[in-house]
Amino acid sequence: MTSIEVHLLPALAPREQLVGRSVAVIDVLRATTTIAAALDAGASEVVACLEIDDARRIAAGSDKCLLGGERGGLPIEGFDLGNSPCEYTSSRVGGARVVFTTTNGTAAMLHALSADLALLAAFTNRRAVVETLRKAERIAILCSGTRGEITREDTLLAGLLVDDVLRESTGASGPSLNDQARIARDAWRAVQSRYEGQVTAANLAGELAETQGGLNLRAIGLTADIADAAALDRHAIVPRLDLESATLFEERAVRVRL
Numbered sequence: 524m525t526s527i528e529v530h531l532l533p534a535l536a537p538r539e540q541l542v543g544r545s546v547a548v549i550d551v552l553r554a555t556t557t558i559a560a561a562l563d564a565g566a567s568e569v570v571a572c573l574e575i576d577d578a579r580r581i582a583a584g585s586d587k588c589l590l591g592g593e594r595g596g597l598p599i600e601g602f603d604l605g606n607s608p609c610e611y612t613s614s615r616v617g618g619a620r621v622v623f624t625t626t627n628g629t630a631a632m633l634h635a636l637s638a639d640l641a642l643l644a645a646f647t648n649r650r651a652v653v654e655t656l657r658k659a660e661r662i663a664i665l666c667s668g669t670r671g672e673i674t675r676e677d678t679l680l681a682g683l684l685v686d687d688v689l690r691e692s693t694g695a696s697g698p699s700l701n702d703q704a705r706i707a708r709d710a711w712r713a714v715q716s717r718y719e720g721q722v723t724a725a726n727l728a729g730e731l732a733e734t735q736g737g738l739n740l741r742a743i744g745l746t747a748d749i750a751d752a753a754a755l756d757r758h759a760i761v762p763r764l765d766l767e768s769a770t771l772f773e774e775r776a777v778r779v780r781l
Contacts, residue, residue, distance in 0.1 A: 524659065524698045525698055525699065526662065526700075527699070527700050528540075528544075528663045528700075528701045529700075529701065531673045531677070531703050532668040533630060533634040535703070536634065536663065540663075541665070546635045546638035547662070547663075547684060548631050548665050549631075551676040551752055552748070553608065553752060554625045556647055556751065557591075558571070558623065558628075559645050559647055559758050560608040560751075560758070561591075561621050562780070563760050566616040566618075567619065567620050568621070569762070570621070571625075571633075571779055572592075573629055573630060574624065577776055587619050588619065589603040589619050590602040590621075591610075591621050591623045592606055592624040592625050597743060607748050608748065626670070632779070633776075633777055634665065635665055640766075641764040642761050645758075646727065646753055646755050647754050648762075650759070651756075651758065651759050652761055653687040657691045662688065662698070664704070666681055674735065674736055676731050676734045678707050678710050679710055679731075685700065685707055685708040685711075686711055689708075728750045731753055737749050761781070762779045763780060
C-alpha cells in the first residue's frame with residue numbers, strides 16, 4: 524500500500540484523481556448505512572438514483588421493486604420506504620430490488636465511478652470495509668457531506684478507516700496520507716481519547732447526535748436512526764458499486780451489489 528487520501532467532499536476530489544484507486548464512499552447519516560442494511564437484509568440489489576423522477580422511471584419497468592429514499596430527511600411521497608435503516612428488514616426487502624434516491628449520498632456514489640473499485644462504508648460495516656481496503660495499493664475515502672458542507676459524522680468515519688488501515692499496514696514506513704486524511708484521523712483520535720480508547724456504540728451515537736446531521740434527524744423525530752448508524756460492525760458485508768451500470772441510466776444511477 525502506498526497512499527491513503529481522504530476527500531471530505533466530492534467537490535474536493537476531481538474524478539480523474541480517483542482513477543486507479545479503491546474508493547470507499549461514506550454517507551453515515553444515512554445513505555451508506557441504509558444501503559448496507561438493505562443488502563444485509565437480502566435485497567437483490569440497490570439502484571441509487573440522482574433524482575426522484577429517475578427512481579420512479581426505473582422502478583416502473585421492474586418486477587418486485589421497491590422505491591426508497593428521502594428528501595430533506597423525510598420519506599418521499601408515494602415511495603415504499605424512507606431512508607431509515609430500520610425499515611430495511613428481511614421481511615420487507617428480502618429478494619427485492621430497491622430503487623433508492625437521497626439528497627447527498629447518491630451524488631457521491633456517482634462521483635466515484637471513475638475508480639478501479641468503489642464500495643460503500645458505514646460504521647456498521649467498518650471492519651469488513653477495512654479488510655477489503657487493506658488489500659488495495661492506493662486508497663481514497665470519499666465523504667458525501669451535506670449540501671456542499673463538510674460533515675463531522677463522515678469525517679469521523681473516514682478517520683476511523685484511516686486509523687484501522689494504518690494499523691494493519693505492513694510496510695516499514697506505511698502509506699502516505701494527504702492532509703485531509705490527517706485531519707480526519709486526528710478528529711477520530713480525539714474522540715477515542717475522550718473515551719480512553721474504547722469507543723462504544725453508545726458513545727458513538729452520542730457523538731453523532733451532536734453533529735449537524737444528527738441534529739437534523741433529531742429535529743424531524745428520527746433520533747433512532749442515529750443509534751442504528753452507530754451500531755459498530757453490525758454488518759459483515761461490503762456493498763460495491765457496479766462501475767458499468769451508470770451508463771445504463773444516462774449516468775444518473777448506479778447499481779450497488781454485494
